Amino acid sequence: MKVEGDWRDRLGRRFARFVTTAVVARPELWRVFRGPLRAQFDQLAGSWEGRRGPESLEPVEAALRRVPDATRALDLGTGTGKAARAIARRAPEATVVGVDLSPRMVAEATRLLPPDLAGRVHFQVADASALPFADASFDLVVLMNMIPFFPELGRVLAPGGVLVFASSSGAGTPIYVSPRRLRERLAPLGFGGFEELAAGTGTAFVATKNL
Ligand SMILES: C[S@@+](CC[C@H](N)C(=O)[O-])C[C@H]1O[C@@H](n2cnc3c(N)ncnc32)[C@H](O)[C@@H]1O
DSSP, X not given: OXXXXXHHXXXXXXXXXXXXXXXXXXXXXXXXHHHHHHHHHHHHHHHHTTTSOGGGGHHXXXXXXXXXXXXXXXXXXXXXXXXHHHHHHHOXXXXXXXXXXXXXXXXXXXXXXXXXXXXXXXXXXXXXXXXXXXXXXXXXXXXXXXXXXXXXXXXXXXXXEEEEEEETTGGGSSSOOOHHHHHHHHGGGTEEEEEEEEETTEXXXXXXXXX
């Protein structure tokens, strides 16, 4: 029933906002929220791709236009893979890994991947708080509507690499972290060159890992 669906949707958004605020302030709480958040996104996976139109990608697209083309890119919290596909289209030389906690999201992302991208984009289940990648594995990491786990961002990005943090509905996005908080947390990890931009209905924040 639609009314029940709307009610569940609002509750889910509030839960995602609550978890984001809690985990950014106290990352050790993630172990409490990991299971419920995975269950929430597993349940949403089948309808996720159609929930938002192409405008949801505009902040990511605008950020990608301002940074060098990637060769090794990571899309964290990839969902159904929209940002991973956008990165691959933008940078024809890039290999792209899309990571998500939710196995059903990863299955959807894999199903929706066009054949022409299949050789250089792949998706895998992993937790952004403990990534299965070596240090300095990527020159671009994108988070679109995704909770940041700061130490892992600093670890897997190579020196000179770029981090893009995009919010499809700006400050109204359920999973949202303010630019002020992003700067506070990224500067001590050796990030600089901070830029903020607005595009379509959303915003993006760009940072570069110092050489
Ligand atoms: C709001 S959705 C965004 C999906 C996609 N980036 C988009 O904007 O369409 C957040 C996604 O991040 C995933 N996620 C949340 N926490 C995660 C974590 N610690 N590691 C990997 N994925 C995570 C969820 O399963 C979900 O698919």
